[in-house]
Each structure stands twice: as C-alpha cells, then as structure tokens.
Amino acid sequence: MAESLKGNAVVGQSGGPTGVINASLVGVIEEVRKHPEIETLYGAVHAVAGMVKDDFIDLGKIDAATLETVAASPSSALGSSRDKPDADYCRKIIEVFKERNVRYFFYIGGNDSANTAHILNTVADETNYNIRAFHVPKTVDNDLLVTDHCPGYGTAAKFVAQALMGDDLDNRALPGVKIDVLMGRHAGFLTAAAALGKQRDDDGPHLIYVPERPVSMDKFLADVEAAYKKYNRCVIAVSEGMCDHDHKTWAEKLAENEERDAHGNIQLSGTGALADFLAGQIKGKLKIKRVRADTFGYLQRSYAGLQSKVDVDEARRCGRQAVKYAMEFDSGSVAIKRTGDGAAYAAELFRTELKNVAEKTKSMPDEFINADGNGVTDAYVQYAMPLVGGLPKTEYLGTYPKV
Amino acid sequence: MAESLKGNAVVGQSGGPTGVINASLVGVIEEVRKHPEIETLYGAVHAVAGMVKDDFIDLGKIDAATLETVAASPSSALGSSRDKPDADYCRKIIEVFKERNVRYFFYIGGNDSANTAHILNTVADETNYNIRAFHVPKTVDNDLLVTDHCPGYGTAAKFVAQALMGDDLDNRALPGVKIDVLMGRHAGFLTAAAALGKQRDDDGPHLIYVPERPVSMDKFLADVEAAYKKYNRCVIAVSEGMCDHDHKTWAEKLAENEERDAHGNIQLSGTGALADFLAGQIKGKLKIKRVRADTFGYLQRSYAGLQSKVDVDEARRCGRQAVKYAMEFDSGSVAIKRTGDGAAYAAELFRTELKNVAEKTKSMPDEFINADGNGVTDAYVQYAMPLVGGLPKTEYLGTYPKV
Numbered sequence: 001m002a003e004s005l006k007g008n009a010v011v012g013q014s015g016g017p018t019g020v021i022n023a024s025l026v027g028v029i030e031e032v033r034k035h036p037e038i039e040t041l042y043g044a045v046h047a048v049a050g051m052v053k054d055d056f057i058d059l060g061k062i063d064a065a066t067l068e069t070v071a072a073s074p075s076s077a078l079g080s081s082r083d084k085p086d087a088d089y090c091r092k093i094i095e096v097f098k099e100r101n102v103r104y105f106f107y108i109g110g111n112d113s114a115n116t117a118h119i120l121n122t123v124a125d126e127t128n129y130n131i132r133a134f135h136v137p138k139t140v141d142n143d144l145l146v147t148d149h150c151p152g153y154g155t156a157a158k159f160v161a162q163a164l165m166g167d168d169l170d171n172r173a174l175p176g177v178k179i180d181v182l183m184g185r186h187a188g189f190l191t192a193a194a195a196l197g198k199q200r201d202d203d204g205p206h207l208i209y210v211p212e213r214p215v216s217m218d219k220f221l222a223d224v225e226a227a228y229k230k231y232n233r234c235v236i237a238v239s240e241g242m243c244d245h246d247h248k249t250w251a252e253k254l255a256e257n258e259e260r261d262a263h264g265n266i267q268l269s270g271t272g273a274l275a276d277f278l279a280g281q282i283k284g285k286l287k288i289k290r291v292r293a294d295t296f297g298y299l300q301r302s303y304a305g306l307q308s309k310v311d312v313d314e315a316r317r318c319g320r321q322a323v324k325y326a327m328e329f330d331s332g333s334v335a336i337k338r339t340g341d342g343a344a345y346a347a348e349l350f351r352t353e354l355k356n357v358a359e360k361t362k363s364m365p366d367e368f369i370n371a372d373g374n375g376v377t378d379a380y381v382q383y384a385m386p387l388v389g390g391l392p393k394t395e396y397l398g399t400y401p402k403v
Numbered sequence: 404m405a406e407s408l409k410g411n412a413v414v415g416q417s418g419g420p421t422g423v424i425n426a427s428l429v430g431v432i433e434e435v436r437k438h439p440e441i442e443t444l445y446g447a448v449h450a451v452a453g454m455v456k457d458d459f460i461d462l463g464k465i466d467a468a469t470l471e472t473v474a475a476s477p478s479s480a481l482g483s484s485r486d487k488p489d490a491d492y493c494r495k496i497i498e499v500f501k502e503r504n505v506r507y508f509f510y511i512g513g514n515d516s517a518n519t520a521h522i523l524n525t526v527a528d529e530t531n532y533n534i535r536a537f538h539v540p541k542t543v544d545n546d547l548l549v550t551d552h553c554p555g556y557g558t559a560a561k562f563v564a565q566a567l568m569g570d571d572l573d574n575r576a577l578p579g580v581k582i583d584v585l586m587g588r589h590a591g592f593l594t595a596a597a598a599l600g601k602q603r604d605d606d607g608p609h610l611i612y613v614p615e616r617p618v619s620m621d622k623f624l625a626d627v628e629a630a631y632k633k634y635n636r637c638v639i640a641v642s643e644g645m646c647d648h649d650h651k652t653w654a655e656k657l658a659e660n661e662e663r664d665a666h667g668n669i670q671l672s673g674t675g676a677l678a679d680f681l682a683g684q685i686k687g688k689l690k691i692k693r694v695r696a697d698t699f700g701y702l703q704r705s706y707a708g709l710q711s712k713v714d715v716d717e718a719r720r721c722g723r724q725a726v727k728y729a730m731e732f733d734s735g736s737v738a739i740k741r742t743g744d745g746a747a748y749a750a751e752l753f754r755t756e757l758k759n760v761a762e763k764t765k766s767m768p769d770e771f772i773n774a775d776g777n778g779v780t781d782a783y784v785q786y787a788m789p790l791v792g793g794l795p796k797t798e799y800l801g802t803y804p805k806v
Contacts (some may be wrong), residue, residue: 013576015574016577017573017576017577031690042806043800043803045748045801045805046576046801049725055805056802056805056806057800057804057805057806059478059800060475062800069798070798070800071797072795073572073795073797073798073799074568074569074572074573074797074798075569075572075573075576075799076574076576077573077799077800077801078800078801079575079576079799079801080576080577081577082577088627100540155598162706162707162708162709163702163706163707164705165477165707165708166422166477166478166701166702166705166707167701167702167705169420169476169477169478169479169480169705169707170420170477170478170701170704170705172478172481172482173416173420173449173478173479173482173483174419174420174483174484174485178701187508197707271675271682271696272674272675272676272678272679272696272698273675275675276674276675276676277676287632292674292700292701293675294699294700294701294702295546295675295696295697295698295700296697296702297695297696297697297698298569298570298573298581298695298697299566299569299570299697299699299702301573302564302569302570302572302573303566303569304565304568304569304600304794304795304797305568305794305795306565306567306709310780331537365697381723391707391708392475392476392707392708393472393475394472394475394476394477394707395469395472395473395476395480396476396478396480396484396641397446397460397462397465397473397480397481398445398448398449398460398481400460401460402448402458402460403445403459403460403461
C-alpha cells in the first residue's frame, strides 16, 4: 500500500465516445470530492492533446444537478483525442503536470488509454516524480482484457438490439433482404448484440457475421440464399470488420479511401460502402429484388436519451473505484468481475495492472459463436443480456392463424 | 348522416411502417369492440395484397395485454404492401369483401392509402355495394394535406433529434465534418427535426438541407467551408431528397441502381451512396481530413422502445375516431387540428374528404426554412417541438472556461 500523497489530479477521456463514458467521469469527480488529499481536479480538454497544451477546466466548480446531466449525456463531455502518446509525448505531459503539481491521473478509455497511463507512470518514475496513474475502462467494442465486460458496451448493445428489433419487424412488414452493418473492427461483441432482441422463433437477424470467423463471399451468399428460402425474407447483421479467410476485411478490399488514424487503423465507420457492396452482391448473384442495407455508424456509440441502467451504474462505479484505488496503490486499471447471473446479475470491481490491459484486445470466445460461423449461441445471450438492462417486448400479428 | 349499417370490417396498414402505426391499429380495434354494428373485425395481412388473396386474421380474439404490446411495437403488425391498387384491383377486393360481408374499411397509411380508400369506395358504389371507407393518417414524412401533422412524424422526429444530439456531442469530442442523411423524398420535415435537440448556441447541426430548397454543390461546399471555419467542426443534416436547381435529386444523379417501386419512386433509402458522395466532395474540394457520413436508413421509422408520447396517443385517437366517424358518415380521412401550442399543446380531430388527402403531398412551408436555405426557423421548432413529447437535456464541459 502506498503512502498518502497530496496534490492535484487530472482526468481525461480518450478514444471513441460511448453512451456512459461521462458517467465514469462523474464517478471520478464525485469520489475525488471525498478525498482531501486531492485539492483540485482538472479536466483535460481533448484528452492528452489538451494535457500537452495545458488546456484544463476546473471540475470542482460543477454543481450536483449539472453532474447528473453530464452522467446522462452521451459522448465525451471533456472532448476526446485519437493521439497515441509515446514516451516523449508523455514527458511533455509530465512537465505540465509538475507545473500544476498533478499527482493523480485518471484516464477513461480503451486499451490505448491504459497504455498511455502505463507510459506516463513509467516516465514519471524515471524522473522521480511521484504520480498515481489509473485507467477506467470504456469501449463499445467490449474488447478489453481481464474485465468481464466494458462499461459502454451494454448501452451500445441496447441501441443495437432495439434497432434490430425494429428492423426485423419492418422486414416482416415489407419482406426482402435487409443488411445492417455494425461497429466492431476486430471484436464481434457489438454485432452479436443484434441477436438480443429476438423473441419469436423466426425473428431476425437470421444471420450474424463477426470478424472472429472469416467467411468467404460464396459462403455468405449461400447462407443468405438458404435463409431467404426458409423465411421468405432475411435480416443480416454484419460486423464492419467482417473478413475473408485471408484475414483481409471486406471493407479493406473495397476501400478506395485509405485514410488511417494515428493508431494505424483504417477507417471503417462513417461509410456505407460495405453495406452497399453486400446489397449489390445479393441483388446481382441471388436475383433477389428487394435488398436494403443500412450502416448504423456513430448512432451506436453516441445516441442521446438511451442508456442501459446496469451499464451507466457500473460506469459510474468504475470511475469512483479508480479514485479509491489511487488512495492505496500506485497504478492500475479498474476491472469488473461478474458475481451473479441472469435475474441475479451482480458484479464487483477489482484492480489489475495497467500492463495487463494495455495494447492487447479481446475477441469473442468460441463458445459465443455458432458452429456455422453465422450466428451466436445461447451462452452469448446469457452473457450479454444482463448488461443491456432490459428490452421492450414486441408483437407481430401477421403470422397469426388465418380465418 | 348515414343510416346504421350492420356487417363486418377490415383494417389494413399500408406503405412504409412507422413507430406508431400499430397504435392506430389498436385504436381501431378497441373502438370497433364498442360498436355492435360491426360483428367481426378482420385484419388484412400485408394490406391490399392480402385483401385480394383473402388473407385475414380475426382481430376480435386478441386480449387487452397483447393489444398494449402491439400499440408499443414499431412497424406494421399486420404486415404492409407497396401495391398501389387501381379500379380493377379494387374490384377484386370488393368481391372478397362481398363474400365476407365487409361493410367497413379502415386503411392506415399515407396519401396513397387515402387514394385506395377513395377508389374502393367509388368502385363499391358502382355495384351498389354499401361500404364505409375511412383513412387513418400515418407517415414519418409528415407530408399529408389538411391535417396539422401526421401520426408517425413525432416519433420519427424524436428519433432523429436524439440521434443528432448524440452525434453533435460526438463531433464536439472528435471534431471534423459529420454528414447525416435523413429520410424525406419530397418533404423536409423529418430532416428538419435534426434541429430540435439544439441546446447551446454553437450546437449542431450547423447546416440543414431540405428538398424544398434546391441547392447547388458549389453553394453546399461554400456553406460547409464557412461553418467549419466558424466552429472548427461542422454537423450537417441532409435530406435524401436533396436536389439541385434543375430539381434532380443528388441521389438520382448518382444512382447506378435505378430500381423503382410500384409507385414509380426511385429507391433513396437503404443506400449510403449519397452520404459517401458528399463526404468525398468535402474531403476532395475543401481539403478537410476528418469527414464522416452516416445514412440513418430504416432506424428512423422502426426503432423499438422509442415513441413520442404525444404521437402515440394521437395515433391511437385517430384510429378510434375513424371508427366513430364510420358510424355516421360514408367515408373520410381523420385529420388533426392544433388547438393549443407550446406547453399548452392540444389537438382535436376532424373529418375531411378522402379526395382532399389522396395523391397529393405537403411540403415544408416557406416560413419553416431560413432565408439562406440551409437551416430551419424558430417557427418550425415551435411547430414540431410539442410533437416529439420532450427531449433529454445534455451537457458538454469542453467549452467551460480554461483554468
């Protein structure tokens, strides 16, 4: 256990926004107020990009009602950044931190953010500057190691599940093939959430494709043809990271636009090209007339007025817990352990080392994907269902017995 | 006033689904149960396409709890059709109706549905078959004549407003240009709803384009450049029906796929081509690096678990009212008259002739669009805001004063 450390703190939000990353921020803010060791809590505007430029706001002056509005707001209330700091970048941040006597660092983000906290902590150690660096997990992709699941996933999964419920009913009303392209570059968790709203045996999505299981275009088209024959319609959920057996994504093969972000990732979101390509394949090769394709895009991560209660509560707890851990430990990442399931769902938090979360990512385990590689299993549904915090019931009358 | 008429009734749902068309259906069902003149209420499966095939279910046997689930479910619970019946088609329907002694016809849909009801009524008259034909309005486009607004619009507008609220906060967090392509072939009402969630002076969308105001690509790019310069970011809402001064839509000019539906309409929804094209223009000609584009697609009309309370209540009232009118009149369409505004919003229903609603469509009035043709006015916001039944409050901290 570390000694008591007096000084100021910085909190930042990194990477892609989520529906509950602001709840984690509010968790940090409200817990800091309980600890006199921390005098001022600075909010870094646009994450590390703001830290190097000394761009901070004072989070001590925000009233409780505003904090509740922040916690309920999607996206990153402090602004975000896609910068991926190296040791030199972090040395500049440490210089700024020394000027402001910052001794606590809370960084809400994905695996890159855990890595940033790790580098920052290491660099500070080199100059004998004592700082406590903590990572608070968030992703819509649910791809962090160690933790059972990530804050942000449940809310994004709820958005996707409700979208597919509506879309499947729409497809019943006006039958045809409907393709929905969902977020998830390497991990299929968010695409898998398309299955969570299924209530009737013949509800869609009838096919779900995740990046963990490469599939050829021939196999894809054969699946669609079979499902269309069986149901006289077909709803398909496809991950934006869907790839062929050579592990190249379909989007990559298509992309004329080779724009990459600072992390070396190709841009998959914010374009309808994959969806339109797949629709064209189905129309052209299967001769099905009514084929529609939607790409859900950013709505999945930043939709206002829709949060999973379980998710938003856990996100806030993770923020609070990071501050509590910082009173005792030098560094760490907050992780979630599931302690109850189904209707008795419960979770507790624990600390893991930053290096356990940094840089690496998690994929869907095999037991969550069906043998055919075109759907999810009951094990997945049992895993994910408690995280969305309930889904509406729907009714379709068109399949009732004719009179 | 018409004499009392005993017999059975048929109800159907036509055209594109909405979030509350099932509430109108439930309104018809529950009101019919109060009127002994109507013995059996048949639900036509897939609208007129089911009527000619004699595909009906018995709506008298559905319990009250299931009806509430139906009313809360998006899409068309009876199934829909894009068929546009002519007199011959309607004569076949009348033959089926005679077999089943159907004397009441309730058709929930847009202007094409009002026209179908009108033709059906006329054809029945020709053969001296007494039938009462009523139209219950629904569209997400809000483009029906006579009525102040259409059931279905408020819920779709709520979805769009909350999407743009989240998207604008996302764009604040990771600045760039964001384009959202929204539904609305000829009427810009749904695209205009993008403005309803604006809470801060510099909130997006910063530019809104509706089909009522043709705009050249040069003007569009100049607008984007100016907004980007002013805000260091730019969120743009574009109707899928956006057109140039020659009144050809941008999508039409682009569309390689010339698929048209039975009404002669070109397919605009279900493709990301327009959004991707506009993003390419901005990247190429304005040299802005981070440009993203989403096409909202069918989520706008069939999202589960999200309804405007005002809208769903009015949709149900319209269904009930159609049945009440059918006890007194030969035919008609239910319309809404606004009798109070703002916090005192209220509406009452009235009957109009089918021919007043059939075939024609309404556009956004001039006073709802700004002089520059790239935004909406306060008059529009005052018109539309009561219909969405409230929007969440959000908070962004990144613009707070630096310390």
